[in-house]
Ligand SMILES: Cc1ncc(C[n+]2csc(CCOP(=O)(O)OP(=O)(O)O)c2C)c(N)n1
């Protein structure tokens with residue numbers, strides 16, 4: 001049974017781009033004691049709808065709680081656990097490394113192997129940008145740590161399901177309501 | 184052609200469009216423009232001035248629970264708004280539809296820690312179903328429309344609308360919106376999934392020892408008749424949660440009372456032994472279930488609820504039926520077969536007689552114990568044609584009320600179950616009486632909790648409400664003292680109370696009252712209060728050390744109840 005196995009899940013949530021929405025989501029994570037490892041949010045293809053990818057640790061049942069509780073937030077329009085859909089998953093990292101001119105060649109070799117990029121160079125440092133799966137990013141970071149990492153930033157995982165079918169966060173739900181009627 | 188209206192006017196006219204007749208509140212600087220518009224335009228809305236904003240929120244709550252309509256409370260910024268919080272949290276835990284309107288500092292002062300600024304949207308985020316901060320009058324009409332819609336649909340709950348003072352003063356052309364556009368809101372109004380219903384029906388039909396657990400969702404959906412039909416058709420015993428009391432007649436032969444920490448012992452036995460448990464509109468919280476993984480261990484569990492997030496939240500379930508209790512029961516009814524379950528009902532009857540054998544009221548004594556007061560209250564106001572609504576506070580008296588007052592009518596008990604808010608009873612009763620002027624309303628409160636909001640006696644008098652009040656005066660924060668007795672070696676740390684003379688307190692407000700110290704007086708005193716045309720306070724000075732049984736220790740299984748010693752086994756303490 002996969003039900004009881006604790007592992008990392010990748011979820012995508014679409015939400016109305018309104019003030020305080022992130023606050024609501026983050027507050028819910030905290031209050032419900034959900035175990036969130038990373039979170040990346042930005043615009044989606046639809047104006048007014050933001051898209052958040054987040055990684056949560058837990059069982060399938062835990063994830064059902066995460067999904068259904070998040071879905072109750074009025075500004076969250078849709079939420080999907082894509083863990084079992086084999087999505088494309090990427091992360092971007094900027095890594096500032098200490099490197100003397102002698103070490104630079106070695107660093108550049110690593111950068112090549114990982115198909116990363118050098119986006120800034122000074123006399124004794126480099127900023128390396130890598131886009132890849134988390135384990136690739138992790139390996140590069142590990143190797144670079146031998147040179148001395150001065151500073152680092154990672155975006156957290158973003159994900160998209162393969163194929164032409166589009167996943168959007170838009171649902172049309174305009175409902176006419178009379179005053180004080182029941183439902 | 185819409186006319187120009189101020190933000191204040193828009194609030195009142197939106198409320199009128201929503202059918203609101205009464206609001207509970209207390210003014211201050213930031214909300215003043217709205218109060219001024221109420222008087223200036225003489226809107227047909229009755230404003231009940233409270234003594235403390237917590238009372239306003241509980242009044243809106245009592246109004247909403249007793250009428251099924253949205254309750255409205257109103258307060259100023261800062262302390263006015265923060266005083267609402269306990270009431271909002273109470274309503275949130277018990278799914279009560281409330282709209283709270285608060286004034287906020289002008290937008291130019293937002294975020295500058297000006298006088299009476301509090302981020303009430305931030306503060307109430309975890310205790311509201313949704314909330315709004317309105318910085319521009321343009322957004323006010325939609326927010327109000329949405330607030331009422333969100334509060335009352337799906338799983339109901341409180342919604343707060345915080346309005347900056349300048350938005351109250353600004354003007355715009357106004358017509359009340361006829362639509363809400365909430366792409367992210369799904370109140371689950373459709374008939375539940377047919378496959379799930381069929382699965383549920385099959386489980387019920389195959390059951391040898393079925394039990395229904397009815398929660399407040401049944402009453403919110405007004406599904407009491409359908410619940411009863413289902414239970415009678417298949418002869419299934421019905422337990423309720425604390426908030427479900429009244430959803431099924433307590434004196435019905437199939438009623439097995441209510442379960443959990445202080446529920447009836449025989450009910451807990453039935454829950455532990457059943458093979459199919461059909462929970463309808465109950466969220467299966469820890470006070471009902473005991474330790475989650477020990478609850479109903481032999482049962483296949485069917486959970487019917489409008490809130491998908493309740494499915495499997497606490498208890499592992501077998502079948503989830505997501506939807507309104509009324510629609511779900513209607514879908515289930517034709518598929519559930521007639522049945523008898525004689526052996527099972529017999530077994531439960533045996534447990535029941537063992538339970539009543541241990542009943543404190545079976546024991547020889549002439550002391551005025553609180554259970555006796557509750558039973559007398561039932562005889563005087565609830566039995567037969569009695570139609571009283573009881574609003575309780577939180578503590579031992581609350582549990583005894585629920586055990587000894589048999590509620591046969593929907594919504595005849597209002598109580599704070601989820602948050603367990605002391606101070607709830609009096610203001611909630613005021614709200615209930617405002618919404619049901621002809622109803623006989625009783626407050627049952629402890630000497631501790633009553634003092635938390637007793638200043639609302641002034642609101643009782645101001646509104647000329649004939650509310651009857653029974654204080655169960657045991658000189659202690661009784662329920663906490665009981666825990667100290669059981670778990671903390673009887674060290675009564677911080678639980679003995681210094682009490683005022685409650686009858687004199689009542690008199691100070693111009694309310695009649697009397698104290699009751701003997702059993703023989705109890706029934707007559709209640710009758711006297713009932714007959715009095717106006718509010719009346721009874722101070723029942725009860726035996727101090729009586730404890731509530733059964734008791735399930737927190738984190739323990741309902742199978743491990745601490746029982747009141749049986750009389751034949753000697754006097755126990
Ligand atoms: C606002 C609040 N504070 C504290 C508690 C914890 N508490 C639960 S029951 C109780 C005792 C209530 O005492 P009283 O009102 O005298 O009722 P009794 O139990 O004696 O019937 C307390 C303090 C609570 N439920 N609510």
Ligand SMILES: [Mg+2]
Pocket residue numbers: 578629630631655656657658659660661
């Ligand atoms: Mg007390």
